[in-house]
Ligand code: SF4
């Protein structure tokens with residue numbers, strides 16, 4: 089409980105998610121991209137029979153990670169799927185190819201694992217690559233197989249982000265039951281990147297529920313405060329690498345840091361010890377408008393199916409991919425599950441047209457200010473919906489957006505200068521520090537699009553500050569990534 | 584949608600299509616948005632949003648100043664209420680006219696200016712003068728700069744300075760003596776016992792100090808809202824606890840007045856009044872709590888707020904002690920409003936370094 093400041097824990101329901109496996113499918117559509125890297129060209133044709141775990145698309149001459157069939161069956165179609173910008177959520181012109189498979193068997197693979205303690209690091213990295221795991225991370229996991237813009241020797245730190253502090257979002261790992269496997273996964277990573285330090289970061293609240301966390305020399309366990317912005321990898325990176333370094337911009341791997349999602353160690357364990365490639369992803373489903381679940385489902389299953397029939401048709405509610413503070417709207421529930429999806433949150437739409445809403449006492453209204461009666465009842469659960477709760481107005485310079493910003497920038501100044509096209513001013517205000525936590529927009533009484541503007545300002549940064557992968561269409565209308573080399577080349581031309 | 588709301592949206596779509604009534608659509612829409620929260624979803628992340636909005640924000644300020652406004656009726660009769668109503672009506676018309684000309688949305692900032700302005704005036708200000716003052720304040724203090732959010736000066740103070748410089752006799756030669764005891768002003772329309780000076784004026788002329796107890800509870804002549812230090816302070820504490828204003832400006836302003844006048848009264852006892860008297864007399868508390876904290880015209884960064892407050896304090900005490908005017912709060916705040924962007928710029932330069940010009 090806080091008297092002053094933002095307390096988003098007041099939204100939480102704290103329900104234990106219900107774990108389900110959903111693998112009875114008739115068709116799946118494997119997207120030929122998932123995470124970092126170019127879209128792949130299919131290696132199979134319509135009519136081919138594929139096995140679960142078989143590589144169905146691979147490009148060796150460009151930075152990429154192979155795509156695997158997640159279930160056995162017959163290829164019936166090569167389709168084009170809609171794609172969305174990873175950061176802004178905008179729908180892109182370009183399409184991603186997908187391979188549609190008519191499922192013949194719901195059996196998993198029957199691969200066999202290796203004794204990881206005896207394998208060479210290089211072989212472990214190869215196993216990760218073949219298991220389809222190297223597309224994770226901001227710029228891919230470095231291996232000998234062109235899976236990343238960087239090479240394995242450049243990895244100094246590996247950070248596993250186990251912080252789930254945005255409201256409602258669940259952990260994908262059951263740290264009670266699966267912790268032994270998870271820990272082995274961390275050790276496998278330590279062996280695969282022998283020169284690096286492994287960091288596993290958890291939030292304080294989750295830590296309390298864990299029995300014992302032994303950190304070894306190679307694996308460091310960090311506990312961070314339960315604040316919503318702590319779930320942002322860039323925030324954790326700032327804590328581990330130091331702020332000055334990151335203020336310079338660039339990819340995290342430019343500074344030797346590889347950030348991986350929570351699911352990675354478990355997936356690495358399965359790939360290496362059990363011989364099961366990454367063909368089943370996990371999704372957390374939560375929010376006041378729905379059930380609390382963690383589903384394990386084959387990659388390529390329609391999202392709707394993965395969620396479960398009982399909640400399929402809640403079209404009224406807003407489904408968000410990622411957390412409610414920084415995720416993007418999910419427009420189409422028929423899209424297939426891809427490797428990078430980890431959380432869906434459903435928020436109810438606001439009740440329409442309330443009479444004099446601003447005069448209501450507001451016992452259930454969470455606010456950064458104490459201007460509602462809810463300030464007197466901090467333990468009462470707060471109503472969460474997707475409402476804007478007001479209208480857009482000019483900035484009144486209350487300064488709250490900069491008060492809540494965890495990295496000390498002045499979002500309202502960036503908004504003002506960005507809207508006036510004052511590029512030098514914007515750059516001075518260091519938008520590249522922003523970790524996309526969304527809190528500035530959360531608190532703004534004028535409902536201004538602050539975090540969105542800072543995000544755009546950050547993407548417009550000159551020089552080598554390309555924090556984000558950009559997409560453009562290639563000849564076939566498929567997406568490709570602009571690598572730093574491309575970018576440099578362009579810069580020179582235009583100068 | 585209930586019937587009333589449907590009616591309003593019908594009217595607004597009718598006026599929008601009608602070439603003669605087009606321009607009042609904005610007014611109807613504003614009224615509608617004040618009455619009904621539209622219940623729209625956030626379009627971009629974050630999808631979860633705070634419940635605070637500008638209407639609630641401004642309303643909290645009005646709520647905080649309400650006890651002082653009620654007290655002004657108690658001290659000076661119902662005429663005080665008439666001044667507030669005139670200010671709202673005249674200022675509202677000016678505001679709406681301007682937004683219609685500019686075809687922009689009407690903003691809620693006026694809710695606050697409309698009540699703060701009359702509270703800074705002497706209780707016997709003629710009603711027509713209240714109207715002139717608020718119109719000037721809204722137009723010259725705010726609209727010419729582009730409306731709420733773009734103004735450099737506090738609009739209420741611009742209106743007040745206009746009146747005190749244009750009509751000096753009417754606004755500062757006679758002061759009403761407040762009524763107390765029983766129902767006092769609640770039973771009558773106006774008060775007519777007059778005196779020639781406020782406690783600050785008395786001190787400037789004769790060096791006599793009014794009793795602190797009267798200053799604190801409000802038994803002294805002065806402007807409408809500033810009579811009772813107690814109620815002004817209560818409003819300020821409410822706003823600080825509700826987080827509507829930042830505590831740094833009032834604390835640094837009042838703190839520097841206290842320190843500077845403590846030093847000053849030791850060095851120049853005839854000119855500088857002692858610190859507690861300085862704090863309680865005149866418009867200082869009202870200005871520090873309601874005027875200097877106006878977020879638009881004050882600095883926005885924390886560090887600059889401290890600097891701003893300290894400068895305000897030094898300036899106020901200096902004007903009170905060494906100039907021809909007994910009171911200096913209004914001038915100090917307006918003057919410092921001009922420096923607010925500069926203070927912010929200094930803080931940003933300190934924090935981020937100067938603006939880098941490319942290709943230098
Ligand atoms: S929170 Fe909104 S209104 Fe307040 S300073 Fe920031 S942008 Fe302006």
Ligand code: SF4
Pocket residue numbers: 489492493494495496497499521522523524525526527528529538539542
């Ligand atoms: S600018 Fe906004 S989104 Fe970015 S870190 Fe600060 S508060 Fe978060």
